[in-house]
Amino acid sequence: MLNSPLSPSSTELVISILDMVLSEGKPLDRAYSVHFSGLQLAPSELARITKVTGDMLRRLNLYCFLSDVKPDEISRLGTRLMNAWHMFHGLELPKLEYSLPLSEAEYVTRLEEAKKQAALWDGCPQWLEDMGQAQLGDNWPKERAALTLPPKRFIRANTLKCTRDELGKKLRNEQVQTQIVEGVETALEVTSDAALFRTESFKKGWFEQQDAGSQLVASAVDAKPGMRVIDACAGAGGKTLSIAAQMQGKGRLLAMDVEQWKLDSLKQRARRANASNIETRLIASSKTIKRLKLSADRVLLDVPCSGLGVLKRNPDAKWRDTAERLPVLVELQKHILHSYSRMVKVGGILVYATCSIMPEENRDQIDAFLVENTHFRLLEDDTISVADSGFDGFYMARLERIAE
Numbered sequence: 110m111l112n113s114p115l116s117p118s119s120t121e122l123v124i125s126i127l128d129m130v131l132s133e134g135k136p137l138d139r140a141y142s143v144h145f146s147g148l149q150l151a152p153s154e155l156a157r158i159t160k161v162t163g164d165m166l167r168r169l170n171l172y173c174f175l176s177d178v179k180p181d182e183i184s185r186l187g188t189r190l191m192n193a194w195h196m197f198h199g200l201e202l203p204k205l206e207y208s209l210p211l212s213e214a215e216y217v218t219r220l221e222e223a224k225k226q227a228a229l230w231d232g233c234p235q236w237l238e239d240m241g242q243a244q245l246g247d248n249w250p251k252e253r254a255a256l257t258l259p260p261k262r263f264i265r266a267n268t269l270k271c272t273r274d275e276l277g278k279k280l281r282n283e284q285v286q287t288q289i290v291e292g293v294e295t296a297l298e299v300t301s302d303a304a305l306f307r308t309e310s311f312k313k314g315w316f317e318q319q320d321a322g323s324q325l326v327a328s329a330v331d332a333k334p335g336m337r338v339i340d341a342c343a344g345a346g347g348k349t350l351s352i353a354a355q356m357q358g359k360g361r362l363l364a365m366d367v368e369q370w371k372l373d374s375l376k377q378r379a380r381r382a383n384a385s386n387i388e389t390r391l392i393a394s395s396k397t398i399k400r401l402k403l404s405a406d407r408v409l410l411d412v413p414c415s416g417l418g419v420l421k422r423n424p425d426a427k428w429r430d431t432a433e434r435l436p437v438l439v440e441l442q443k444h445i446l447h448s449y450s451r452m453v454k455v456g457g458i459l460v461y462a463t464c465s466i467m468p469e470e471n472r473d474q475i476d477a478f479l480v481e482n483t484h485f486r487l488l489e490d491d492t493i494s495v496a497d498s499g500f501d502g503f504y505m506a507r508l509e510r511i512a513e
């Protein structure tokens with residue numbers, strides 16, 4: 110994880126970021142931007158801070174158990190928690206002016222106890238353990254363990270501007286090391302701690318940061334030049350931009366969402382990427398969807414979901430009300446699938462996707478949909494396992510519309 114302890118000031122920063130996420134409920138990204146804005150930290154120190162904070166959140170209950178600190182005590186007892194983190198990773202303790210002690214003997218007793226509890230060892234809250242066991246059974250422990258690992262950094266070569274090989278060479282000249290990701294045509298894994306977004310390659314729109322699993326979902330759309338394609342839950346356009354590259358700028362790509370600010374951000378990214386065939390449209394009411402009835406060769410529904418496949422990247426979701434929100438999300442997914450599928454023309458393909466690995470949001474939704482919608486047939490589906498792929502976890506199903 111690290112090969113030397115955090116400095117006292119970086120330790121304080123981690124404690125403050127954790128406190129903002131856990132006590133104030135702020136999203137992790139927001140907590141980073143609040144804490145980092147105006148700071149003159151070297152990119153390598155920023156990387157160390159985000160590595161430690163991410164790991165802390167991935168296994169928070171383990172570190173809390175080892176230090177005998179509760180998540181809501183972090184502002185007061187955070188130094189003790191940080192000491193436990195350093196001991197766990199075999200590092201000297203940070204040289205803080207004031208730090209609550211954690212004796213070696215107490216730590217070792219707790220460590221031995223933790224080793225006997227697999228879910229605790231993997232930093233898994235009880236609600237998630239119950240859900241994983243119920244929905245994934247024997248496959249759950251390996252996914253649970255994989256979700257404790259730091260996320261890899263992947264980028265997608267923007268084939269509207271360059272090939273993947275050209276991008277790899279150009280980045281090497283900019284001191285960024287990458288390697289090819291087997292099985293994902295456009296993906297490179299970034300293997301050095303580089304300030305990616307300061308590179309010329311990024312400024313010129315040669316790549317986007319995008320998980321390799323997300324790239325696989327976008328490629329399941331299989332959009333061809335000249336087609337009419339709708340990305341109906343486009344957000345800020347991670348997958349829309351991938352699809353635009355598949356279409357080589359030819360045909361019509363309509364990106365829709367219920368949040369205008371996300372579509373505005375998509376437009377900016379599209380300009381940088383030279384993706385000229387994207388049109389954005391806010392979904393203001395059900396009429397927006399009805400007007401597009403039977404109009405598209407491809408429709409991607411990358412629906413709102415629990416995010417339980419992307420916990421490596423967004424580990425704060427483990428410590429939020431994700432379980433309580435799930436039934437609401439499942440209903441919304443059902444609604445989007447039933448209503449938005451009307452936009453697919455006969456012979457066209459509907460791709461349903463989530464960044465969850467839980468069948469309730471995935472295959473169960475498709476099975477229920479097919480019972481009531483016999484004018485669709487399932488072509489294939491796949492769950493990208495976090496453990497088997499090393500990517501984020503996703504689900505995708507491809508359905509063909511066979512009649513009106």
Ligand SMILES: C[S@@+](CC[C@H](N)C(=O)[O-])C[C@H]1O[C@@H](n2cnc3c(N)ncnc32)[C@H](O)[C@@H]1O
Pocket residue numbers: 323341342343344345346347348349365366367368371392411412413414445
């Ligand atoms: C999983 S995110 C999409 C991520 C995006 N496709 C990407 O690759 O970056 C789901 C999106 O669905 C949007 N959304 C929520 N409710 C919706 C609805 N009823 N109709 C369409 N989009 C909706 C959210 O605003 C969010 O941007």
